[in-house]
Amino acid sequence: YERRRLGDIAVGEARLDDATGVVLADWPVGDRMPAGILGLDFLSRYVVVLDAGRREIAFYARDQRPDFSRWPVTRLNRRSFAGGVDLFTIDAVLDRRPVEFLFDIGAAGTVVNDEALEVILRTKKRSYLDPTPKIRARIVGAQGDAKTIKALEIERLEAGANVWRRRVVAVYNAPMFEALGRERQPF
16 A cells, blocks of 8 residues: 545545555456545545445535434444454444444445354244345455345344344445454454
8 A cells, every 4th residue: 555645635615635545456356436525534524424325425524413312322332353454343233133334335235244144043942043144245346246135034233323124235345344453353
């Protein structure tokens, strides 16, 4: 990785002046992918509100943020991963068992590794969870490689005060788990 001065970054009115970033030598993800990643150096300067339903994001200066006192809150954890990468995670409860999740606003679905699946199956009666072998999905990686994955119907997923019921998560040992040093931990 090579660190370089990038200059000023602006997303609407939100700004980071004189930014320094990491330039990846080759990012072979095709011509339809973004040319960069908006990181913690930018996002930590603002209160960020995501509306997934409307596909919108709002940036508020810390001294101008709206009153969120009645909103359910889930704490973001800043974690260091393999290679010195800092990312945000959330502590969640997957069918009443704690599992750490990477907070990825670009993901289209929820993915857990085999270690997380083992925690669930070890602590619950098999009939409680339906591994739904009929449900299959394919994940196409950034380089066009396709993998077949298992799907699991989860009775309850919690993150802070937020609760989702009867959701399907993908069980897939994605290369990112190894890259983050989490391939042997429920994640």
